[in-house]
Amino acid sequence: MTMPQADPNQPLIPMPELSLQALRQAVAAVAPSRLPEFFEDMQKAFVRAGDEGTVLPIRLFYRQWGVVVEIERHPETARRLHEAERALDSEDPEVRDQAIREAGDIVRAAHREVAGG
Structure with missing residues (x-):
């Protein structure tokens, strides 16, 4: 089982x-x-x-x-953030830009939750 x-x-x-x-x-x-x-x-x-x-x-x-x-x-959120952090080392500027957006979205949402909103 x-x-x-x-x-x-x-x-x-x-x-x-x-x-x-x-x-x-x-x-x-x-x-x-x-x-x-x-x-x-x-x-x-x-x-x-x-x-x-x-x-x-x-x-x-x-x-x-x-x-x-x-x-x-939140395991999935943490996984996405850590993946975005690793992508910041990419040679591809589009990948880095997407990683910055993803990490920013995650951190801003966490700030809103902690602030009670």
Whole structure:
């Protein structure tokens, strides 16, 4: 007996709240190879917030990583984005232009979702 395949159009995890703990757990679940980048960005955001006396860098960090999670929790969307990123190295300018459009569409849609729209 075989197990049914997961639907690539269904999210792997629910969208987490935009908090440090929830985003860390989500990144660990959907993009574990990016955890070092997550922690580096977190450290930079908190240092910048302290230096500037504002929480804006922390809010931007949460938003940035919320977008990453929003993309990566949808396997088909993540696959399309990573394929577009690889196509940016193409010798063909039309392929690169299409890749830029595709990646931009995906990232903009993820930003809208994270913003609640």
